[in-house]
Amino acid sequence: MPQLDPTWYVSQLFWLCICFFTLLFFMANFIVPRIADILNRRQNKIDEYLDKAAETKRLAEESLAKYNLALSNATKEANEALEVTKKELEAEITSKQNQLAQRLRKKVSEGEAKINQSKADTLDKVRDISADLATEIVKKIGISGVANENIRKVIR
DSSP states (O other), X not given: OOTTOGGGHHHHHHHHHHHHHHHHHHIIIIIHHHHHHHHHHHHHHHHHHHHHHHHHHHHHHHHHHHHHXXXXXXXXXXXXXXXXXXXXXXXXXXXXXXXXXXXXXXXXHHHHHHHHHHHHHHHHHXXXXXXXXXXXXXXXXXXXXXXXXXXXXHHO
C-alpha cells in the first residue's frame, strides 16, 4: 500500500494541509457565518415569541383583574338591587296585609252587626210570640181580667 510507504509521507502531509486549510477557509468564510446567521435569526425569533408571550400574559392578567373587578362590582350592585327590591316587596306585603286586615275587620264588624240585628229581631219575635202565648194561656186559664199590655210589659 502506498499510503503506508514513508517516502510518500511528505507529499501526503502537503496535500492534507492544503485540503484542510481550503476546507477551513470555506467553512470559516461561507458556511459558519451562514449557520451563525441562521442561529441568530432563530434566537431572535424565539426571543420575539417569548416577548409576545410575556406581553400576552400581562394583558391576560390585566384583563382578568378587570373582569374580577367588574364581576365584584356587578355582584355588589346586584346585591344592593336585591336588598332594595326585598325592602319594597316587604313594604308592599305589609301594605297588602294591612289592607286585608282592614277588610276583614270591616267584614267581621258587618257580620257582627248583622248577627246582633238578627238576634235583636229574633228576640223581639220571641217576646211577641211569648206575649201572645201568655195572653192565650191567661185566656184559657180563665183570668181574662189581666190586660194584654201588662203581660207584654212583664215579658219585656
